Amino acid sequence: MFAGHFGVAAAVKAKRQEVPLWALMGATQLLDIVFVPMLLSGAETIDSSEGVGYGKAIIHADFTHSIVGALVLAVLAGLLAWKAWGKRSGVTIGAVVFSHWLLDLLVHxxxxxxxxxxVGDLPLMGFGLWKIPAASAAVELLLVVVGMVMYGLSLRLRGAHLANKSKVWTAGIVMGILLGLSLLTDVFGI
Known part of the structure; x- marks a missing residue:
C-alpha cells in the first residue's frame, strides 16, 4: 500500500501547505522506513510462503507495525516536526505517521x-483486504486519485495569483504521474 500512503500525504499537503511535502511523504512511510533496518537485522521478518506479489507476504513487523510501536513513532516524529515547524505541523506529521498503521490495518x-x-501474545490485527487484490487495489487507487486531485486543486488555488501558472500545473502533473507510478509498482511489483 505504498501508493495509498503517498496519496494520503498528497491530500494532507493540500490542507496543510506549511508542512514540507518531503516531510509528509517521509512521515507516511516512516513505519516502513524503520522496518527496513529491523528486517535486515532479523528483528522483523517477511514470510512469503503464500507467494510473492501484491499483498501475498505475511509481514512480521512486530515492533514497527504494532499499534503501540506506531504510536511511539508517530509521537516522536510529531515532536521533531513541532520543534522544527511548530505545533500544528507537529500534530499533522504525527497523524500522518499513524495513518500508515490505520491503512495497514485495512489491508494486512x-x-x-x-x-x-x-509481548503477551495478544491477538493480531488486520482486516485482510489484500486477500482480495482487486478490492485492495481499488482502495489504493481511490487514495491516490483523491490525493492527486486535492493536491492539484490546492496548487490551482495557490497558483491563481502567481505569474507563472505553468509551474503550478507542472507540479500537479508531476505529482499525479509519481502517484500513478507508485500505484503501478505497488500492484504489479515492478
Missing part, C-alpha cells in the same frame, strides 16, 4: 500486534 492479514515484539 492478521499480522499487526498490539504491543511491540508481540
Amino acid at each position: 492479514r492478521p499480522d499487526l500486534p498490539v504491543l511491540p515484539g508481540n
Whole structure:
C-alpha cells in the first residue's frame, strides 16, 4: 500500500501547505522506513510462503507495525516536526505517521500486534483486504486519485495569483504521474 500512503500525504499537503511535502511523504512511510533496518537485522521478518506479489507476504513487523510501536513513532516524529515547524505541523506529521498503521490495518492479514515484539501474545490485527487484490487495489487507487486531485486543486488555488501558472500545473502533473507510478509498482511489483 505504498501508493495509498503517498496519496494520503498528497491530500494532507493540500490542507496543510506549511508542512514540507518531503516531510509528509517521509512521515507516511516512516513505519516502513524503520522496518527496513529491523528486517535486515532479523528483528522483523517477511514470510512469503503464500507467494510473492501484491499483498501475498505475511509481514512480521512486530515492533514497527504494532499499534503501540506506531504510536511511539508517530509521537516522536510529531515532536521533531513541532520543534522544527511548530505545533500544528507537529500534530499533522504525527497523524500522518499513524495513518500508515490505520491503512495497514485495512489491508494486512492478521499480522499487526498490539504491543511491540508481540509481548503477551495478544491477538493480531488486520482486516485482510489484500486477500482480495482487486478490492485492495481499488482502495489504493481511490487514495491516490483523491490525493492527486486535492493536491492539484490546492496548487490551482495557490497558483491563481502567481505569474507563472505553468509551474503550478507542472507540479500537479508531476505529482499525479509519481502517484500513478507508485500505484503501478505497488500492484504489479515492478
